[in-house]
Structures are given as structure tokens and as C-alpha cells.
Amino acid sequence: MNGIPDRRIFSAVFFAALISLPGLAHGDQVRVAVAANFVDCLEALAPAFEEATGHQLLLIRGSTGRHFAQIKSGAPFDVFLAADSERPTKLESMGLVVPGSRFTYAEGRLALWIPDAGPEDKRPVAEILEAAEFNYLAIANPRLAPYGLAAKQALENMDLWEDLRPRLVTGQSVGQAWQFVASGNAEAGFVAYPQILAAPALRGRWWKIDPPLHEPILQQAVVLKNAKSPAAGARLLEFLQGSVARLVLIKYGYLIPEN
């Protein structure tokens, strides 16, 4: 201790603390209600966003239906990254979003995942579903989750909805549908294609289910009217349209919409 003045130790500690708390030093926290399918992608984008803007992201994951209901009841979110265009549009017509902020940040893709399917299985999706070699088929709740709605539309278009209904197990979001399949409790499931790409060491086979089998999944973003910092929210939306974000979106399996 001799030789080192206390004041110098104090200032060293003080600056170390300052450097390790960049969030407190500058920038705002952006509270993002994010659809379950987009969580992995947004987590991958977060460091780049935080570095570029100094703002911190706080992710609140859930089904788009749940977030919509919560926002209507005044939930403390700044940005809503939905998995559809219907709910952001509704919020806009209710006057709950910052005017002009709504845009399509990604087009989502649906996939069927069967962990026990072998690579030699080359049958088309409709045939696999019709053969129904599974006890349970997991989907997200069509009333709450756009990926669940898309799955329902696809099954209806293949004329299999009524036949497969008794085998459906419904998750609260596409996140829970994924968990039902990943835990082995359901042998098949409709999940988001990005979840498949984000999964380390995925078992079995998957099939992309694209329009026109279901309506395009246009995922829209809005800045919410009661945001604590609308400017920081707008920065996130701007960032999502930038080239860095678009590369990551493509890597995660989303299509880039033409706005």
C-alpha cells in the first residue's frame, strides 16, 4: 500500500466502473416486445446496434397476440416487433403508435420440422402430413401467433386441417411449439424457418412451407406512442433497415421485403 496514494486508487476504480457501465454513461434503454420467432435474430443484432447507437436493448419475448393485448392495456414497451402486419396496423388505427413508424422489417418463413425423419425421406410435405406418422403435431396457437395462423392456413389449403386436428398440440407462441418438438414430446411441428437455422446441431429433416400455401408472413415493426424514448425506438427501426441488419436477417432465413 505504501507509495500509492489513496486518491490514485480511488480514481482508477472510479474510471474502471465508468468504463464497465457504458449503458449508464450514455444512451437509452429500448424495451422491445419481440415475436418469439425473431428473438434469436435480434439477439444476434443487439451488439451491433448497441455499439452503433449507445442504446441498450431489453427484449420481451412472446406471441404477437399477447403483446398486442398488453400494448392495448398500456404495457411499458417502446418498440413492437410483431410477426404479422395485422396487429401493428390495428394499433396504428387505434392511435397507439408513432405515426409513420410502421414498416415491414422481415418476411417470415414457415417450416415443418420432423426430428426423426431420415435424410432419404424425399416425399413432398403434403404426403408426409397425410401419412401422419406422428402422434402429435405441434403448432403455435393460431389465435395468438401469426406462425400458428400460417400453419393453420397451410393445413387448410392441403385439406388436412380437419384430419390432423385431433393430433394438434398448441403452444402459446412459436417458441413453445418449437420446445414441444425439441423436447421430443411432439414428433413433428410447424416452426419458424429462422428457428431451424439458429438451432445448433438440428436433428432430422425440415421442409420450408412457402406461399401460396399460406398468406405471406409480413412481420411489421412500430414505435409505440407511449415510448419512453421514441427517438431511440426510431433508431432501432432505422437500424433494422440498414445493410448490417439485412445481412443478418438473410443469414437467419428471413426474406427482405420490398417496402
Next chain:
Amino acid sequence: MFHPDDLTALGLTLKLAAVSTAVLLVLGTPLAWWLAMTRRRVRPLVDALVSLPLVLPPTVLGFYLLLFLGPDGPLGRLMTAAGGRPLAFTFTGLVIGSVIYSLPFVVQPIRDAFSSVGHRPMEAAATLGASPRDRFFSVAVPLARRGFLTAATLGFAHTLGEFGVVLMIGGNIPGKTQVLSIAIYDHVEALDYARAHVLAGTLLLISFTLLLIVNLVVRRQPGVRT
């Protein structure tokens, strides 16, 4: 007033509560008797285990049950080996979940009732030549009837209100695993408040009536000290 799907959920919920309560009374009675009478050192350990569902979040139970019942879990493997199917997403799976979830609500009142009956009436009956079985059924059980009534009602009512466990292991299948509390949750999230109101009001009324009956009946029954 009731949507047909909601009526199905109501029927299923009542069935789940009835079956779980019956199973709990059968399994819980010997356990409660043992807890009330034993002087073994492991008693506090077993007592703590039985009480765990009182304090654990239902998600902890749901999570372990999902792993336990699933195809890679011990019970799931056993079921598959026996030619059956794993029990996640089934009514039987929900009964197993509910039995664990409501265990303390049934065991504790019966245990306390047996404790307050004590050893004395049993010893008296023994000196009159009653067999252990006879003593249990014609002395201990009637004297503990208040405890049984409380246990059955609390077990039933608590199972009616089960949510977190079912959310995790149920899969929301109408007629099989979609219970009232889950249906209400879905209606609220889908902003269908009309249907949520009908179901929530029904559940409120049933639960209140059950507790009221217990209070009235238990008060009116003389004789047993607790």
C-alpha cells in the same frame, strides 16, 4: 351463454378435478396416517417433500414433469417399453401433474385430523378387540371425517385452479388437455373478453361455493377437536 368449446373445457376441468381428488384420497390417506403416527426420523423429510408444491412455482413442476413424462424421461421410456405412449399432452399426464400439484392440500388436513384423533381412541378400540384394519376404518376415519371433507374440497378446488403445470405439459388440446384456466388465458390474450368473463365468473362462483360449503359443514359438525 357458453360457447361449445368452453363447455367442453368446463366439463374437462371438473373431470380432472374429480379424478385427481379421488386418486389423492386413495394415495393420500395412508401417507397422512403414516405421517401422523410415525415416530421415525425420516418423517420431517417426507413432510417437507409433501409440502413442496405449496411453495414451488408451478412452472418448476411443469418443467420437471415435461422431462419426466417425455419420451426421453424415465416414465416416458417405461411407457414406450410397455407398448404405450409417453404421457405428455394426455389427460393421464394432467392427472399425474394435478396429483403432485394438489398433494399437500389433501395430505395435510387428513394428517392433522389423524394427529388430533391421537393414539388413545385407537388403544381403547384395541382393548375392545378391534383388529388394526377395523380400528382404522371404524374409529380413526370417522373421527377424522372433518379432515377428509376439507382435504377433498381443497384438493378439488385447487385442481380447478391449476394453470402453470397444464400450460407446460398440456398442449392445449380441446376436450383432452384444454382446461378452464388455459381457455381463459387464451381468451384474454385474443382479447375475447366476453368469453373470458363467462368462464372466469363461472370458476369464481364454483370455487367460492365449494369453500362456503366446507365452512358451513365443518362448523356444523360437532365432536371433533382440531
